[in-house]
Each structure stands twice: as C-alpha cells, then as structure tokens.
Amino acid sequence: MGLGLKQRRDGEGSGVDASARRADLVLVLASLGALGLFPLVPFRWAWLALTLVLAAVTEASRRRRALPALHLGLLCTGLLGALSAFGSMKFWPLPPLLAVLAYAAAVARLPALGGRPSWLRVGRLDRGVWRLMFVSVFVSALALLLWFALAKPDYSALVGTLFPRLPLPLLFAGVVGFSLINAAIEELIYRGVLLGALDATLGVGMLPVVLQAGVFGIVHIAGFPRGLAGVGLASIYGLLMGAVRRRARGMLGPWLAHVVTDVVIGSILLRALF
Numbered sequence: 001m002g003l004g005l006k007q008r009r010d011g012e013g014s015g016v017d018a019s020a021r022r023a024d025l026v027l028v029l030a031s032l033g034a035l036g037l038f039p040l041v042p043f044r045w046a047w048l049a050l051t052l053v054l055a056a057v058t059e060a061s062r063r064r065r066a067l068p069a070l071h072l073g074l075l076c077t078g079l080l081g082a083l084s085a086f087g088s089m090k091f092w093p094l095p096p097l098l099a100v101l102a103y104a105a106a107v108a109r110l111p112a113l114g115g116r117p118s119w120l121r122v123g124r125l126d127r128g129v130w131r132l133m134f135v136s137v138f139v140s141a142l143a144l145l146l147w148f149a150l151a152k153p154d155y156s157a158l159v160g161t162l163f164p165r166l167p168l169p170l171l172f173a174g175v176v177g178f179s180l181i182n183a184a185i186e187e188l189i190y191r192g193v194l195l196g197a198l199d200a201t202l203g204v205g206m207l208p209v210v211l212q213a214g215v216f217g218i219v220h221i222a223g224f225p226r227g228l229a230g231v232g233l234a235s236i237y238g239l240l241m242g243a244v245r246r247r248a249r250g251m252l253g254p255w256l257a258h259v260v261t262d263v264v265i266g267s268i269l270l271r272a273l274f
Helices: 014-040 044-064 067-086 093-111 127-151 166-203 206-217 226-249 252-272
Strands: none
Touching: 014 044, 014 067, 014 206, 044 067, 067 093, 067 166, 093 166, 093 226, 127 226, 166 206, 166 226, 166 252, 206 226, 206 252, 226 252
16 A cells, blocks of 8 residues: 555645645544543444544545545544444444444445555564564463452442353353454554554654554553553553564464453453453
8 A cells, every 4th residue: 555645746746745745644543532432432423423523534644645544534434433323332343333333345346545555464473573562461361360369359340231041151251252353443443543543654663663652551541450550451452463563574473462361350250250
C-alpha cells in the first residue's frame, strides 16, 4: 500500500506536499481520537455521534485518496457503528469481529482501497522474536498475578454472564477460543490498521508505537484489570506488542503472544471464580 497518499502533480513544491501530509495526518489522528474516546463515553448516543464523525472523516479520506486514513476511518466507523447497534461493551468481541469482517470484505471488493495493506503479512519468527514474545508474556502474566493478589478485585458478577456454570474443562476451552478470536481482532485493529496508518503519516518510529499503545490501554478501562491500573498495564502491554510487531515485521508474532496472554487472563479468572 505504501504511504497511500494522494498523488501530487509534477512541479508542485515541497511546501504543498508537506501541507497535504499534515492534512492526511489530521484525518488519521481524528480516527485515533475517536478510537480512544469511545471507552470513556459508554453510551449509545455518544457512540452514534462518534460514528457520524468517523463517517465524515472516512469520506474526507476517500476524497483525498489518503489510503491509510481511509482504511483506519472505515474500520473505526464499522466498529463504532457495531457498538452502537449492540449498545454495550459486554458483547465484546462480537461488535469488533463484525467490524473487522466488514472491513476485510471492503478491502477485498473495493479497488479504491488499494488492495491488501502492506502491514498484513505473517512476518518472521526468529530467536529474537521468540525471546521478545516470551518476555512480553512473562512480564504481563506476572503483572496480572501481582495486581490480582494485591487489589483483590471482585469479579463474581462475571459468573453466569461471561462464565456460565459449566464443567471447568469446557470453560477453559471457551477461554482458549475467546483468546484466539479476541487476540486476532485486537492485533488487527491496533498493531495492524492503526499502527500502519500512523507509520504511513508520522513515519516508522517510536511515536506511532506509543500512540497505539495509549489507545489500546484506554479500551481496557473496564476490562481485566480495570480502572486506571487496567489502562496503565494494558498500555505497557500495547508497547510490548508494538515492539514484537516491529521486530517480527508481521502479525503472527504479536497474535501468538496476545493469545497466550489472554489465556493467562482467563485462567486467572477461572481460578478465582471457581
């Protein structure tokens, strides 16, 4: 996909090109802002308003032929639209799954989106990537266990909703299935489309990794762990997954590490609740 920026006519000055790049960056940052804001305003009317804003951003990106902003705007519009339809985060990961499937169908069918994006590749799994994945999983698991032991949160309300009263092996199988799907969705959104758009408009460096990690942290404000601790720990994990994504140069490494971490989270909850 490359930078995916609108082609300029020969003879236009670098000042015009820089101005165009800034305009494209504004479109990307607008979608990033909506992605970071929706967990803080968990109301259907707010999500509907954000969906309309994102639809306008997506249309502006289409008109400019700013492909990174267009991809991000399209995915975020689908995500907020799906959340608005369901009206609650408790149905996660079904709303983002529907948004991702709609996004994938659009990429496959609409030539204006430029075909498969450049970030969508398997990447490599050499020793350095495996070491970084192991460190990421170990650090996150240790942090979660320490937080759970010190904070002693009450997650008993999850019994009967997220965790129905079934035999423990079936519950663990459900945790594994959820982890496989949830990790794929979140990695595609944050280390895929979002990081790809930031790289294309800001340049490949640390700032895009930090920005995607911050937004990833905010979405976990009502997750496990919850609150400011959840935002902080998830942001750190987002940095680690961004580092894995950079080192692996593809999506397989961060997805595998994310799956293991989600299984650890589910196992901690199962042990605490049952």
